[in-house]
Amino acid sequence: MSKHSTDADVSFIQALAELLNKNELTELSVKREYGEADSLEVRVVKQATIMAAPAPVYAAAPAAAVAAPAQAVAAPVEDPAQHPGAVTSPMVGTVYLSAEPGTAPFVTLGATVSEGQTVLIIEAMKTMNHIPAPRAGIVRRILVEDGNPVEYGAPLMIVE
Numbered sequence: 001m002s003k004h005s006t007d008a009d010v011s012f013i014q015a016l017a018e019l020l021n022k023n024e025l026t027e028l029s030v031k032r033e034y035g036e037a038d039s040l041e042v043r044v045v046k047q048a049t050i051m052a053a054p055a056p057v058y059a060a061a062p063a064a065a066v067a068a069p070a071q072a073v074a075a076p077v078e079d080p081a082q083h084p085g086a087v088t089s090p091m092v093g094t095v096y097l098s099a100e101p102g103t104a105p106f107v108t109l110g111a112t113v114s115e116g117q118t119v120l121i122i123e124a125m126k127t128m129n130h131i132p133a134p135r136a137g138i139v140r141r142i143l144v145e146d147g148n149p150v151e152y153g154a155p156l157m158i159v160e
Helices: 007-022 062-074
Strands: 027-035 038-045 086-088 093-096 118-124 127-132 137-142 155-159
Touching (some): 007 038, 118 155
Antiparallel strands (some): 027 038, 093 118, 137 155
């Protein structure tokens, strides 16, 4: 920060803010030199309004669809990552539900899986990482879509 605390600095910062708005910029950073050991660094940032897209809704099996509306109204919103049967992503990458495009998926809703069985693949840094089922059970929910990005710790599916 500058030793110069003057009206000129305030005017300079106001001019930067106006420049930011006039040119539809989101950030502007400037360093103003006053001398060898004296300068003023200014960073002006405009907060962007981010509109959240609605979360995709995945349909359950037809038999469960009849009972689901009554339960959804009464039940509190559940975080799938906290579910005891959640299979979470061990890395950041792109998820694939089958070994190759156009082939059958590794698992489907209602499928019985054994511990260690590959349930999907996450591509990270051009490496295909097979994600195993952490326990034996039945696939109750698939929470991701083929080809979508996933974050570390994101819930991928529920195996009960």
